[in-house]
Amino acid sequence: MHTTFWNIRSDERHCVRSPHLKAVISSEERVVMVRRDCKNRNACILQLCDCIGGTINLKAVGIYPESYCMDSNFVIVTDGRVIFVWVYSSQEDYRGSDELIFDIDEILNIKSVATTRSGSNQIPVALAVASSNSKLYVARVNGTLLCFSLPLLVLERTFTFDPLIRPTVLKLNCSSTKLSMISLNGGLSVFDLAKNSSKTRSSTTSTLSPLVQRKDTWDMIWDDDNPEAIAYIEKAKVGSCILSNDGNSLEFQETCSGYLLRSCSTHISAIMLDDIFSASFMKICTLIQRFDSKTLLLLSERIEEEGLVKAISFAEKHNQDYIWRALARAAIDQRRLDIAEKMFFRLQDYVGIRFIKRAQQQIDEIRQDAEIAFFLQDFNSAESIFRFDLALNLRLSLNDVHGVLRIVRQSEYNDDDISLYSAWDRVGDIYFDRFDWPAALTYYSKASSFEKMAECCCLLEDFDGLKAIRQNIVDQSPLSNHIDGIFQSFGMDSRDKRMTETYSTNTDSLMSEFDNDVRSLLSDSALMAAASPILRQKVSVMKAFKVQQEKIIRGVNAWRDSAALHYFILAHRQLYNGNLQFCMRTAIKCSEYGDVNVFDERATWQLIALSSFHLQYHEVLRRALIKLETLSSWHNEEVTVLGQYRDLNLHIFGLTKEEKPTSATLESVYENFLEHGHTYNACTLTGQAIFDDSPFLSCNCCNHNMLKKEGRKKVMSCALCRSNIILSLD
Incomplete structure (x- = not known):
């Protein structure tokens, strides 16, 4: 089995082998792959990776988890009875163990150990877990929700909910004040933890009542910056709901059969995994659906019906930064730069203000359109306006290799054009940074960049390629000397590689000396010298x-x-x-x-x-x-x-x-x-001279001496022969 790490911005893919994969969980720039241990089927391995699949750390756990979660500091897995907490990114003030493991029925006896007994033969009592940077919530079969503090794992509160829910997925909002559950039969329930905690301050147990309930729900995600907003997929529709004291308002519902990727104030994004498996050659950006929030949809309708000036009153009523930013982009799109400048002043957006000033200074309307298209990240429109060299620089700055190749194929420039050679060289740099040496070598050869070609050939150990490069460059140049030095270090024959006369002579003498030294070291009289x-x-x-x-x-x-x-x-x-x-x-x-x-x-x-x-x-x-x-x-x-x-x-x-x-x-x-x-006489431990007035210890086996002060502090044996020395501490 393999896992693919796919960058949705650069469309770069990294495939990593992951045998016996159970699940993949992530947080920010870190990913954990939960794999079954092939030597013990009742154990698992947690593999911590970076965003391109490179392994950072491995952790063997003596349980096989059924539920798991991850945040920016902790990885939590449980098999139903035993909970394992891995502190993979320790906080500065935390000095405890990086592994915490305990049985739920023995929560008062928490131990910091590396292994535990397996709970495979016991009845599971935990159904799902969720965590933030400071809290851990565990939902149990009997309808109780345990709240622990992290990283010390101290039980703070206990909540109760309907035991018929039987949650399989738990998720916390960005402020850890609300909790959502998806039950075994697809029911979504949302609870207010802060409200229930404030009602019963004198007691450690409180009852949770759902704020929202939905049926046939199979995915959900909380908003990144709004703790009251939650997005979910109900049947084949994606929906968004705002939780408030006055009641729950349904923002919108759109047809969607993907998996939720992100939810924020401006939009909800979902990825079509089914389409990825059926058409893996497509770009990742074409497989992501984006749904604007209800507020932005209303703003767009207000702009179309009443115009930009009337839409300002709508923005003042809601007074959110993302609304003002959307209004500024709409003003730029309509070439109302004066209104956009006022919006950027309200947002204190220095970059936007500089852009407005730069666009207003453009006398030519075509150049102004190019500036606007680039600022709005409409790169296809900007490319159609720019000339050849500017379009190339645009795609190269985006690391868009396919765009560069398309522009080059469509251009009518000759092969000796400086911009074209620079483009090939930059494309080679992009592949070189991605460790794709063969592709980088191909484009470096088109750009006639011999130094970079030689570096790629060294990394690929392509000596025939180095020979071809050596034949195309001038003798006694720095690059020729560098290549000759490479051949010399590998002991290549000078007649075969056309090295310079100096390097040829040195290589022949070095190889002859090497052969003579090897023969002498392999002889019976010089085995110890080797x-x-x-x-x-x-x-x-x-x-x-x-x-x-x-x-x-x-x-x-x-x-x-x-x-x-x-x-x-x-x-x-x-x-x-x-x-x-x-x-x-x-x-x-x-x-x-x-x-x-x-x-x-x-x-x-x-x-x-x-x-x-x-x-x-x-x-x-x-x-x-x-x-x-x-x-x-x-x-x-x-x-x-x-x-x-x-x-x-x-x-x-x-x-x-x-x-x-x-x-x-x-x-x-x-x-x-x-x-x-x-x-x-010299001390065998430090090599320093032993003076007449310096007390020393003498070894009875080798008769060598050691300073007494050094012997007291460090050893009780001779530093030369390792025989025991009786220290006199008088």
């Missing part, structure tokens, strides 16, 4: 234990290899954590093990040079650079890198005495080691 430093350190510790236990080699320090790798790894960790002071000192200790062939000695001195440069220990940096220049481990192919070290040394320390940077002072124990090679 392993990670952490694995090698663990193996060396095991080897040292074995040598120490069996006393295989006398007079040899079995822990020297392990200590070298330990300090080497520790220095890198300190570097990545941003602790350059400890990194430099640990790397200095690591350089003591230059005779141990377990890592490249250059890496140690590079660490010392890097950390000392940032810490402004220029004397240490000078020694590190000199050491890097004099090492014998450089290959002939690395002469360029060696020359860069020499240039850096000359650039920093070849200055005059006045221009030389000041150097920070290092402790004497490190200076003596760097100058004379005097070794010292």
